[in-house]
Amino acid sequence: MTTTLDPRRRRGDYGIDGDFSVIPARWQAVIIAAIVATLIALTVRNIATGAFIGAVVTGLLTLGLVLFVGSYLYTTRVGKFEVWARILNDFRLRGDEQVLDLGCGRGALLLMAAELLPRGRPVGIDLWHADQTGNSPDATRRNAEREGVADRVEVETGDITQLPFADNTFDLIISNLVLHNIPSAAGRRAAIDEAVRVLSPGGRLAIADLWATNRHRARLHELGLTDVRRRNLGWRMWWGGPWFPTRLVTATKSAMPVTN
Structure with a gap:
């Protein structure tokens, strides 16, 4: 029986997406409220x-x-779950795949994927920077407990530009709003290269981000992936309005050897 994700059934605490390394989320809220009141x-x-x-x-x-x-707030608390539930459902996973979430944060994508993998291996990797409220491995594991998937979720600490996994390991690689946090174009390219390296022949990749997605698409073409596509994910993943949309790049790794 195929499992279908319901984005309304999230039990975990996934925080609010954003950069809170300099100004904490609470103070950002206070500042915005003061501006509105003024x-x-x-x-x-x-x-x-x-x-x-x-x-x-x-x-x-x-x-x-x-x-x-x-x-x-809609995007970070509701919209991203609705959009990614549809994306993951459309992959029609068998349930025994190995799936890697690049920059898993508190597990929003990772744990949705885990629900679709009763016999599989969902792995999340992150450096745990303060780009979400309370972002940490322990927060991800607590959310895995709340979602009822803790028995099959693995959480790793590591750099996505130097993945600690063997070649051709994962059947699906996903990532949401992570690569743009890498400061250099060379670093973002390295992350794409590493994702392709650990992706199994015939495996699929889905990376959502705010910018540089055309470059991601071009690099995937260079690496020989097939069915490379890029699309706007629509208003449910606008970060404040249509001027901050999220775009998704998807591709499939050929069974032929990948060359640089």
Whole structure:
């Protein structure tokens, strides 16, 4: 019987995506709330004093900021789960595959994949930087317990540009909003190369990110992968609006040897 993911049945605590290494998430929320309150006060004052053009400007700024924050929170708390549940369901996994999640964080993708692998091996790897609230191996393992998949999930600490796995190990490699955190183009290219190296012949790859996805697609073509595609994942994965979309690159590794 084929398992189908239901994105509404998440039991884990996956935090909020974002960079909180400099300013903690709580303080970022306080700052945004203060800006919104200030804009609302200015709008009210402009209306009271008859400065209607100013009221329109501050009102539009308030609305834009509220919509930006609302879109961001929807994506990080709901949208990404809906989108990735559909992506993973479409792979129609048998249930015995080996799957690698590059930059697994608190396990949002990894643990969804684990639900589809009752006889498989889901592996997550990360450096555990503070790009999510409370990002750590222990947080991932706690979420695995809550989702009921702790018995088959493996969590590794490592660099995705130098993966600690043998060639041709994994049937599927997934990643969400990770490669853009690598500061150099050479590093991002190395991550793509490593993903292809550990991917089994006939295996599939799905990488979602905010930028450089055209370069990822081009490199996968260079490495000889087939059915290489790139698409916009739509409004459910807008990070504040259509100007910050997420794009997905997918490909299949040929059974022929990969050459550089």
